[in-house]
Amino acid sequence: MFNKMLIANRGEIAVRVIRACRELGIKTVAVYSEADREGLHVKIADGAICIGPARSSESYLNISSIISSVEVVDADAVHPGYGFMAESAAFAEVCEKCGIRFIGPASSVIRLMGNKIQAKKEAEKARIPVMPWSGCALKDEKDAMEVSKKIGFPLIIKAASGGGGRGMKLVHTQAALGSAFHMAAMEALSAFGDGEVFMERYCERPRHIEIQIMADEHGNVVHLGERECSIQRRHQKIVEEAPSPAVDEKLRHRMGEASIRLAKAIGYTNVGTVEFLVDRQKNFHFMEMNTRVQVEHPVTELVTGVDVVKEQIKIAAGGKLPFRQGDIAMKGHSIECRINAEDPVNFIPSPGRITELRLPGGPGVRVDTAIYCNYTVPSHYDPLLAKLIVHAPTREAAIKKMAGALDEFHVGGIKTNMPLLREIMKDHEFIAGNTDIEFLSRFS
Amino acid sequence: MFNKMLIANRGEIAVRVIRACRELGIKTVAVYSEADREGLHVKIADGAICIGPARSSESYLNISSIISSVEVVDADAVHPGYGFMAESAAFAEVCEKCGIRFIGPASSVIRLMGNKIQAKKEAEKARIPVMPWSGCALKDEKDAMEVSKKIGFPLIIKAASGGGGRGMKLVHTQAALGSAFHMAAMEALSAFGDGEVFMERYCERPRHIEIQIMADEHGNVVHLGERECSIQRRHQKIVEEAPSPAVDEKLRHRMGEASIRLAKAIGYTNVGTVEFLVDRQKNFHFMEMNTRVQVEHPVTELVTGVDVVKEQIKIAAGGKLPFRQGDIAMKGHSIECRINAEDPVNFIPSPGRITELRLPGGPGVRVDTAIYCNYTVPSHYDPLLAKLIVHAPTREAAIKKMAGALDEFHVGGIKTNMPLLREIMKDHEFIAGNTDIEFLSRFS
Amino acid sequence: MDIKDIKALYRFLKTTDIVEFELEDSRGKVKMRLLQAAEGAPETRALPKPSEGGKKEETREELKSNLKTITSPMVGTFYRSSAPEAESFVEAGSEVKTGQVVCIIEAMKIMNEVESEYTGRVVAVLVENGQPVEYGEPLFNIEI
């Protein structure tokens, strides 16, 4: 096992990783920007090091600063959390070269899955359904026109180096295709430094359902069932649950097997998530693979009883998975709400000082957070304040528990999206399990 | 099911009951003394009513005030929590007469088990081992002398109406017996209004192990396994766990069966706890029965997955137990620490304003509390601030998780016993599971 | 006079409508001008706040020292007269004497007479007949 871990992240995920390390007997060093001096991760880690000013590009995204910190504090491993460095093949590669264990898959695998064209090709090779698509990057507008005839409308143009929904263009008619292609390519170039785009058939009102996989370095790959993540705003998930109300044992098995096939085909190790779009006929289509721990991993933890982050670290240390597929069962129902510092109506971020705080608790209630009373939420980073996660025997009971926990949760001094989350818990369509990725845009 | 529940308690147990009611769709009304205006139970209940001044005897122990509140708010049930009215046969009886459902067993059963002489007789009738004892109340000093010859020294004199360790006298020699008898009788009279005392053989360095039982009104009685509660200071438990490191499947079965026999023999309904002393040869001896929910019920909830408070309310509403003995299994290990507002060395209570608060969280960590940042802990009531409860696959992992959670738990402005709790988690004897009720007095 | 005294003084001022203040005593002299008088609920108010759930309101009039409040000594139902058809014990404007019965609180089927603690004039009856009251709930304002 590792001796000392540098946690190359901030906020609740840094806290989550520190907790896992502590239970594994690994010493922890937090890194922080000047804006995060009062961060909870700084307070609870065994050590802490300031790595730069508030701007992420000069601190949490500064490879040199982080690698230098690892060397200075003599850590033997680095956990990237999610976001920031978590899917940076460049960072993982530097770690490999410096003999630092990066908690994640090999840099080559991160790079492969980071390119959405390559990822789709790998999925096809592994006999996983994908939406009809261009099969490679679009060469020019003429190429786009040709391919669109084959695919049909509506279709969507995506950046090869994109992800998380950025730089996508939905196209309904051939007339709109030309300018959409050029805009997408331009946006992709400016946002990701890579102008390659591809095209695929647009799946209307699908569910976003993803499979958690775990792969050790001894060839064992297991899936931990699905997470339903359809409730999104601009591709940002805000409510997640496990299991999905749309997935039965048979579909779970098929999606799980497909995910394992992909993981094996690309030599995947560590934890990862295969994201699918599931249409109303319950056909699933590969979307992309996230080569890191997800924000919403707790719902999987609560229904399977597996500590995803601890297992992730154990895998990176060369451990064998302590369970086989047959040992994994989903028990009860879990829901997570992401509580953000933002206006619940117009979604404008609301950083500032938390003057009052009452966290919910009691049976079946878990809070993953890095906030505390009198903490000032900095304006430089994402607005996630806390993940509120509940576990109950049934979906109905879990919704009731979440509604109650949200009512108890009180944050004073800044605005949060809790009013919206409370409304969702009361919504008939949500209660009936009738959600898709357009749920929130229909929501008044 | 009930329509509206009056919660005749305060602090974390009032909050716990409100949460259970909310999930069951029962409206809640909190009661509060003038010192508890800012209590969390007042904030989260659907309604609240002030029942008197700070002194418990004029508020939380004021039967007339509570019954009147039930009538005024038109509640159909009252939950007594633990302490205060929870074991008051008189209160339960008034409820019965007024047609208010008291969440607990019949007043006659509370009265029967409230008398420790009667309780022991019932246990003997149910063929449950008891320590050699006087068999009835001691008539006078001469009677005490006679009985002591039969029982042998050391022995202990206890009040018939006592409980929770108050008014007990340990006697090592015949010479000391006379005055001990008179003192015990006098103390019993002044503390409980009943001078009856009895005598039993003193069990040296036993473990305190208790069995949680649940009995519905249809004759079904199930036990939920044991709790190990040996770590006590002056008979106040501060660390509890389930399962007990001293109990194997066979002993659990025997103690469980004994507890069920007693419950059936006395016509017990609702949740209850049968307390045993277990000696070093693993012989168990009936001590007393608590006819209410226990402070430490969460450890049972976490290992069995049963929501004890919700089931308690469902039983009182006439529901049938939704499980049989064979459905109950203890999974993993759970530990609870009671965090008190007191000096960790001299145990002097430390009420006052909480100026800083950081609660632990993450997987397997549960916090049951009624405190929040800027809350002022009143000086009038017991010093319990929070129950920190963890659940992990093994006892070793649970201890590590608890140690980490205690390290994260930060309360500013008042003193707490957390330094002591942190020491206990590091203690070799504790880690080895070698505890008995004198553990803490040996602890330096 | 140190900063602690000044802070305490300020906290007090913020519970009042004082906007200018001057003090001179053995320890020295202090003078302040405040931008705003306290609104209903100044942040630093030291008096206990009514709970969100409770019905009790701070009676501003208490600040006038000649205005007193009779509060309910118990939880129960408030009655202004001894029987439905009977006359009210007191009305707004009535003169009352210490020890005079002003209302009845019914608790557990028992009618409890509430006596005035003051001699003076009833200026307001704060609860309607037949309404539930909690412990400490203001019932009458009395001008003494």
Add this chain to the structure above:
Amino acid sequence: MDIKDIKALYRFLKTTDIVEFELEDSRGKVKMRLLQAAEGAPETRALPKPSEGGKKEETREELKSNLKTITSPMVGTFYRSSAPEAESFVEAGSEVKTGQVVCIIEAMKIMNEVESEYTGRVVAVLVENGQPVEYGEPLFNIEI
């Protein structure tokens, strides 16, 4: 009444809506008029504290306006000279000029020269040779 008292007083006033203030006591007399009252005026507002975990201390001396601090521009290892046997770039007492190299921070095997931002005299070397430093860690005090 010294500058510390006055600062404390001013800090307090900036948490309130007091706009004019006068104090006279055994130590003397002070009078202030503030241009603006604090917004929201939270009495308990705290200035940003240095973290428990970090090493950086508020350098009191910064208050003296002629004392400046050179901080580390990156995480790395602090070296006072270009090679183990070489002389230190600067010592306490050395005169330095803006742009003059004062130390090296090694990060990822690269030696990064740190230049003085000030012209003045080194009054203290705050880190020992070969020690790790974090971003923003004070390295030298310079009197200008």
